Amino acid sequence: MRKHLMLAALACGAGATSWSTRSAAQEPVPSPPRLEATKGVAVEPAASEPKSEPSAPERKREETVEVRVIGDRADALQKVPGSGTVIGAKDLERAAPVDAAEMLRRVPGVQVRQEYGGGNRLDISVRGLEGGRSRRVLMLEDGIPIALNPYSEPDMYYAPPIERMRGIEVVKGSGNILFGPQTLAGTINFLTITPPERQTVVADVDAGTYGYVRGLASYGDAIGNGDARYVVQVLHRRGDGFRNLPFDSTNGLAKLAFATGKDGEAVVKIGFHRDDAASDDIGLTAAMYARTPRRESLSPSSHLVLNRYDASLTHEQRFSSATKLKTLVYAYRTDRVWRRQSYTRTPVPGERYSVIVGDTGVPGGGIWFRDANAILDRGYDVMGVEPRFEHRFRTAYVAHTLDFGGRLLAERATYEQRNGGYAETYVGSLEFAERHSGKAAAAYVQDRIAFTDRLLVTPGIRFEHLVFERVVLRQPTTGDVFLPGEKTVTGVIPGIGIVYGTKQVNVFGGMHRGFAPPRVTTSISARGQTSDVGADESMNYEAGLRGQPARWLRGEATGFLSNFDNQVIIQTAVGSENVLTDAGATNIIGAESAFVLGIDRVLDLPAVVELGARYTFSRSTFRYGPNAGNLLPYAPQHSLSTNLDVEHRSGVGGQVAYAFIGPQFADAENTRLEDVTGRIGALEPRHIVDATVHWRHAPSGLTFRLTAKNLLDSTYVIARRPEGIFPGPYRQILLGVRWEWESRRRGND
């Protein structure tokens, strides 16, 4: 049992804080039956600022240097100027998720669309913002951007596998200005596994319906006297996909943490990811879905191959007990080639089609596929360096924690589009070619001012400057060309957050400027001319209350308002090309809430029994123009998620989770009636139930689990874009076993 508790602690990394295990306002209360780790959270009253943090040797060995948007400390959320949520290792263990989307939809205010069976792409919307490819949310891994090109094409065609995570942090208020460039509504920071301080081996296998197989192997150890530690993990998964879109994915991660002196530590991380998956862009027509809602992909020959390589160095140097510098240096490359079978909804006499589907007698009701394709071959490079200082000092009776730093980032992209002579080719003849490059500089300063033990005021400002260039090198009509265009974007992003109260109960409020640079392809035309599609700009306000009024209850409620001068959304009008467009001025107003009820503590049960629930109301509307008052597309007003967790000391445990997503519209006109193509129309509310049970046998280190995703086998429309109806994932049953072994040797024992 002792060994298993250690393993649980190890899995929990640096004592992750979460709403279902711990939260900011909650001091951890060890409870004998609980298996969760109770380490790593230093209890510190807010008024104690500035107080020296432990130096590197004093820090828990399993903790490594990394950039956190919230942190682990008991009062971490209290110090964040705005609302925030941490999903901890225990939450991940209980839910046994197959992808990050499953966990993120348990965060209030966050909507997630899981697009493919492999979970390799995420569409994340925070507080009613357009969620396509998560491009309006700042996505980080260990504080490092992970989007294709973070400034000019912040799309999430790569979603880090949940298996390499030990936690997820979400910040939605003015705390965003410490990070960028997107500060519109939210920052999501994935926390990867940390190197252990003992020799540790993990093997984990899942098998399930739709041909799903997943294997994970991890090995870690400490070197020498424990000043260096490392972990290596390899993950492979494959499946047939619920829509008969097979996928095959491999992910590798290696981390090395080592001391760089008495007051310094560094972490080197390298990673590799490969997706090889069928991937279509056209969904069912209305008639097809009505007749056969679970019809498989119409375009099985459409296929995507993505390779990603990343390397980073994170270094922390403590100059004194009050001053430290974290420096991030990183680079990553993503190659993505996607072939998409050509099709039309308006056939041409004399043209040859390979497959014709749908109702060909109704205009728009049929789809004529050609034995040809379009091959989108793209490569993205990103390189950045970010020094981040923290300095604590006092002025009279006021304590300050000053964060300041910056970022220099260079990014580059190459685009080629080829026309393939048959649907399965990756060769084709070159039609378009262009290259993009961008150079960005950012700086920020934020001062967390503790006026009293109970009052924290955190003003800050961020500056973003981006120069990007688009050079068109080939066009189908003119052949080889050289059409350069350049655009400069500058953003000044002020913000302020106020927290009043204690760790147990506090109220908070804040306001900040929201900013997101425009995509390079929408702001510079193919002829090299700058277009009118601008940056997203908004003013965001929030106010809330969070706390733990009783030992068995903790919760948070936040109201928010965002006024957009301009919001960029996907053009959803029929006949458009699904490009981005200015939606103009929009309003987002809403409220989100979350609570965790410790039923075991109320009833004094001998097992952990916790009920968590989160509800979000978000009304996103156009302010002016012909659609004034209408809801923005894909912005549901209501969402709810709950989970009931049970964990018995015998090792038996489980979780039942329920998620509700309210009705949505697919277009700016809020059309309720479905059009024949399936692209327009209301999306009905959906209900999803997931369940998992496990049995952990501590002496052997074995854990067995049985998981059902979409247990009720609900059939629902998850999206009508980019072209037609895409159903949500069907019921999937997974059987898994995990083996963990840890040496008794520790460091230089």
Place this chain on the structure above:
Amino acid sequence: MRSAPWLALSVFVLVALVLPAACTEERPACYEGDFAACSCAEGKPGYQSCLGAEERFGPCVCDGTTPGIDGSFEDALGSDADADSSAKLPFMSQCTKNDECESGNCHLFSQSGSFCTKSCQDITDCPPPSSGCNNRSICKAP
């Protein structure tokens, strides 16, 4: 109790081996209303329509039409999707629409009227009472 995890592991391995394969759904080859390109004689394009009830494609129709453009396919197919396939007409029976024919192809021959026919490469593909394979790669009427 000591052997319990290993027993569980054995059961797991057995179930895990069969689970991915056992739960793979049977998928039809095609859906009613679908068409697939097929090859006719002399490289001419043709299309075969999905026989909805049988979830498979019917014979190649080589009359030079494209479904959804000139309406010939739709006219010929009619709308009786629930027709009983066991009652369909055999080759060279007189017919009024495609769904009546086992071959899914009811063709109007200008001299003789409408008969159930099928695509062909040469006369060997067209047993009696058909009089052979015509230049549009379908079997001639009696």
